[in-house]
Amino acid sequence: MHLRGIELGCIRGGRPVFAGVSFALAQGEAIAVTGRNGAGKTTLLRLIAGLLAPTAGRLELDGGPAEASLAEQAHYLGHRDALKPGLTVLENLQFWYAFLGGRNAVAAAALETVGLGGLAGLPAAYLSAGQRRRLALARLVAAPRPIWLLDEPTAALDTAGQQRLGELMRSHLTGGGLIMAATHGPLGIDAKELRLETSPEARLASSTLAEGGALARSPASSPAQDRATSTASPFPHRGGEPRG
Amino acid sequence: MPLIDLANPTRFLGFAERALPWLIAATLFAFAIGLTQALFVAPDDYQQGATVKIMFLHVPSAWLGMFCWSLMSAAALGTLVWRHPLADVAAKAAAPIGAAFTFLCLFTGSMWGRPMWGTYWVWDARLTSVLVMFIMYLGLIALWRSVEDPSRAGRAAAVLTLVGAINLPIIKFSVDWWNTLHQPASVFRVGGSSIDRSILMPLFAMAIAFTLLFVTLHIAAMRNEILRRRVRGMLMLQAHAQGG
Amino acid sequence: MQALRALLVRDMRIALRIGGGALMGVLFFLAVVTLTPFAVGPDPALLRRIGPAILWLGALLASLLALDRLFAADHEDGSLDLILMGSAPLELTVAVKALAHWLTTGLPLVVAVPVLGLLLDLDPLAIGAVALTLLAGTPALTFIGVIGAALAVALRRGGLLLPVLVLPLTVPVLIFGVSAADAAIVGPVPFGAPFTILCALTLMSLVIGPFAAAATLRHGLD
Numbered sequence: 001m002h003l004r005g006i007e008l009g010c011i012r013g014g015r016p017v018f019a020g021v022s023f024a025l026a027q028g029e030a031i032a033v034t035g036r037n038g039a040g041k042t043t044l045l046r047l048i049a050g051l052l053a054p055t056a057g058r059l060e061l062d063g064g065p066a067e068a069s070l071a072e073q074a075h076y077l078g079h080r081d082a083l084k085p086g087l088t089v090l091e092n093l094q095f096w097y098a099f100l101g102g103r104n105a106v107a108a109a110a111l112e113t114v115g116l117g118g119l120a121g122l123p124a125a126y127l128s129a130g131q132r133r134r135l136a137l138a139r140l141v142a143a144p145r146p147i148w149l150l151d152e153p154t155a156a157l158d159t160a161g162q163q164r165l166g167e168l169m170r171s172h173l174t175g176g177g178l179i180m181a182a183t184h185g186p187l188g189i190d191a192k193e194l195r196l197e198t199s200p201e202a203r204l205a206s207s208t209l210a211e212g213g214a215l216a217r218s219p220a221s222s223p224a225q226d227r228a229t230s231t232a233s234p235f236p237h238r239g240g241e242p243r244g
Numbered sequence: 245m246p247l248i249d250l251a252n253p254t255r256f257l258g259f260a261e262r263a264l265p266w267l268i269a270a271t272l273f274a275f276a277i278g279l280t281q282a283l284f285v286a287p288d289d290y291q292q293g294a295t296v297k298i299m300f301l302h303v304p305s306a307w308l309g310m311f312c313w314s315l316m317s318a319a320a321l322g323t324l325v326w327r328h329p330l331a332d333v334a335a336k337a338a339a340p341i342g343a344a345f346t347f348l349c350l351f352t353g354s355m356w357g358r359p360m361w362g363t364y365w366v367w368d369a370r371l372t373s374v375l376v377m378f379i380m381y382l383g384l385i386a387l388w389r390s391v392e393d394p395s396r397a398g399r400a401a402a403v404l405t406l407v408g409a410i411n412l413p414i415i416k417f418s419v420d421w422w423n424t425l426h427q428p429a430s431v432f433r434v435g436g437s438s439i440d441r442s443i444l445m446p447l448f449a450m451a452i453a454f455t456l457l458f459v460t461l462h463i464a465a466m467r468n469e470i471l472r473r474r475v476r477g478m479l480m481l482q483a484h485a486q487g488g
Numbered sequence: 489m490q491a492l493r494a495l496l497v498r499d500m501r502i503a504l505r506i507g508g509g510a511l512m513g514v515l516f517f518l519a520v521v522t523l524t525p526f527a528v529g530p531d532p533a534l535l536r537r538i539g540p541a542i543l544w545l546g547a548l549l550a551s552l553l554a555l556d557r558l559f560a561a562d563h564e565d566g567s568l569d570l571i572l573m574g575s576a577p578l579e580l581t582v583a584v585k586a587l588a589h590w591l592t593t594g595l596p597l598v599v600a601v602p603v604l605g606l607l608l609d610l611d612p613l614a615i616g617a618v619a620l621t622l623l624a625g626t627p628a629l630t631f632i633g634v635i636g637a638a639l640a641v642a643l644r645r646g647g648l649l650l651p652v653l654v655l656p657l658t659v660p661v662l663i664f665g666v667s668a669a670d671a672a673i674v675g676p677v678p679f680g681a682p683f684t685i686l687c688a689l690t691l692m693s694l695v696i697g698p699f700a701a702a703a704t705l706r707h708g709l710d
Binding site for chain 1: 392
């Protein structure tokens with residue numbers, strides 16, 4: 001499976017958020033999207049998730065069932081946790097499993113995976129911010145979808161939580177998944193960096209990642225795609241200092 | 245034991261456990277006396293026959309419905325002015341009981357009115373005021389349930405209760421102000437009551453029985469509410485103990 | 489299918505748990521009926537004549553009450569994003585949410601009609617007629633209302649915008665609902681004619697509502 005973004009641009013509220021963003025993501029790979037606040041990290045993720053329409057460029061997806069759209073094959077973990085306070089922890093999770101195509105029986109096991117096993121019957125209103133985040137992560141685990149779009153997944157998690165997140169992401173990648181995560185700090189996994197800058201020139205120079213040309217789903221790729229551009233360095237693993 | 249000691253929830257629980265069996269016994273005894281008086285001692289009305297005896301349910305429940313709102317108003321003052329710890333527990337526990345008595349009043353009145361007046365309902369001042377009070381009870385209960393945190397809900401409900409207390413004098417004197425279908429005030433009236441002793445005695449007996457019933461239910465409900473809040477506190481502790 | 493059933497169960501669970509969504513609608517309905525005599529006077533003959541109209545108005549307004557939370561609640565906590573990414577068609581998803589709303593808000597209103605009819609001194613035939621027309625018409629109110637609910641969330645203005653948008657669309661339902669009820673009570677127009685049109689309006693709204701709402705959500709959300 002390959003996911004490619006080609007010269008993506010987006011305008012929101014009359015203001016251009018970013019333009020000319022390109023990337024290529026293959027199975028087992030992860031991209032960390034970095035940039036200052038307001039550079040468009042969330043916008044890019046929502047665009048890939050199908051919640052926003054790009055004003056320029058396009059997305060291409062190889063692999064996966066032909067009749068399933070990109071959105072149906074992706075998980076989106078946004079800033080908000082999509083939890084109903086009136087339902088219990090387990091009820092919340094069971095709903096998302098059923099709705100996103102997982103199997104109910106796995107729900108309880110997934111709670112264990114994220115460390116919320118003992119709280120299944122608790123009303124979700126009583127959870128702390130970190131626990132809510134972990135419950136949102138549990139959603140990713142059982143309903144199988146290849147593409148993970150994560151918006152600042154490490155926020156609100158303590159060290160143990162971030163370790164757990166790293167393990168989850170690694171096992172997803174090993175299983176052939178793709179991850180694209182917006183983040184301010186280290187993710188805890190090997191990832192290529194996609195940096196969003198606010199000035200157009202800097203964006204074209206440093207934010208383009210190139211991969212060799214596997215055939216896209218749409219007919220004949222344009223010759224411009226074969227143009228080689230600079231490859232960004234791998235994102236520093238845990239010990240390096242975060243950019244921006 | 246001075247009354248002020250009851251301000252402590254734990255002490256109150258102990259008091260409730262000890263007092264409830266006596267109160268239940270007293271209530272049953274009072275109803276035994278009251279019902280015997282009402283059914284066998286009080287004479288049938290020469291016009292209405294035995295249906296007049298619905299009065300022995302209808303009038304006391306009207307009194308209790310209004311008494312309950314007065315009690316809640318006192319509790320509301322306790323919450324807002326003196327910040328008594330059990331005041332909002334008392335108010336919250338009293339609301340459904342008062343609503344039930346008011347509904348009983350409306351229902352028995354309706355059943356009584358049908359053979360007497362030929363209609364289940366008429367929009368005269370007293371009936372309408374009691375119906376409005378019933379709606380206000382339901383609104384108060386809805387308010388209690390809509391806010392998750394009990395103490396915040398308590399303050400909001402206290403304000404609403406005090407505003408609603410204005411309705412009570414209107415009900416009491418409405419019959420004198422509008423000349424309508426309902427029987428004019430005949431018990432608590434300047435110049436003494438106008439009802440014969442043979443009906444007045446059973447009426448007071450039933451009133452005492454109803455009052456004891458209210459007290460018993462109220463104390464039991466307060467006990468339940470205190471226990472419910474404790475459970476909530478323990479659930480929150482459990483959630484935070486799990487960390488995250 | 490499993491996904492849609494899970495959504496139905498979840499929406500109904502939430503409605504029946506938090507603050508008693510079903511009872512709020514009925515309470516509002518009761519309040520509207522109670523306010524009427526204050527406005528038009530307590531004359532039983534008058535109330536009997538306008539009773540069906542009052543009940544229909546009350547039910548319409550009560551139905552609209554919970555509608556603005558239909559999508560807004562999901563939008564605020566981020567559930568709407570995930571629902572849009574589900575594998576079920578969005579039209580069906582919207583229809584299921586509307587169904588849950590009708591079951592927890594509209595249907596209790598129909599159940600409350602006998603009691604409220606007694607307050608307005610309606611005879612059993614009138615109560616039955618109003619209840620039947622409301623049973624046929626409240627789904628239309630809900631399914632038309634989802635269009636407004638979707639617009640309100642897409643435009644982020646909510647609040648009073650929803651009634652302003654939806655009320656004009658519900659006028660035909662109101663007209664035929666009340667006239668069917670009156671036809672059953674006083675005649676001479678046969679009950680069947682307006683009632684059939686009412687049912688037709690409902691069936692149309694079952695289709696148009698979800699499609700329009702889904703289109704709004706798809707293209708309007710930022």
